[in-house]
Amino acid sequence: MLAMVFLVATVAVAHGAEEVIRHKEVTLPFISNRTAIWIAAQLMLNFAALILGAPIFVVICEYIGWKRRDPRYERLAKEVTKVTAVAYSFTALTGGFFPYC
Numbered sequence: 519m520l521a522m523v524f525l526v527a528t529v530a531v532a533h534g535a536e537e538v539i540r541h542k543e544v545t546l547p548f549i550s551n552r553t554a555i556w557i558a559a560q561l562m563l564n565f566a567a568l569i570l571g572a573p574i575f576v577v578i579c580e581y582i583g584w585k586r587r588d589p590r591y592e593r594l595a596k597e598v599t600k601v602t603a604v605a606y607s608f609t610a611l612t613g614g615f616f617p618y619c
Contacts, residue, residue: 573602
């Protein structure tokens with residue numbers, strides 16, 4: 519029953535989406551739209567790579583700090599975690615530029 523309701527709702531939404539909304543073309547000064555998309559994609563991929571690679575780096579720092587009893591590694595792990603939170607926000611922000619380019 520739930521699948522039937524979902525199917526009917528999906529068909530109704532798809533039927534209503536047949537109207538194509540035309541937006542005014544946006545042109546950016548000094549660079550083309552392709553270049554703007556390339557810059558946004560490259561920034562997003564760089565921040566996403568940092569987000570994906572940082573957790574294993576934090577775990578390794580925590581382990582080294584625990585083994586050597588060195589608080590510098592603990593502090594490094596905390597700082598990298600803070601940077602990761604900011605990079606996550608920048609990833610969402612740069613990913614949001616795609617519809618506008």
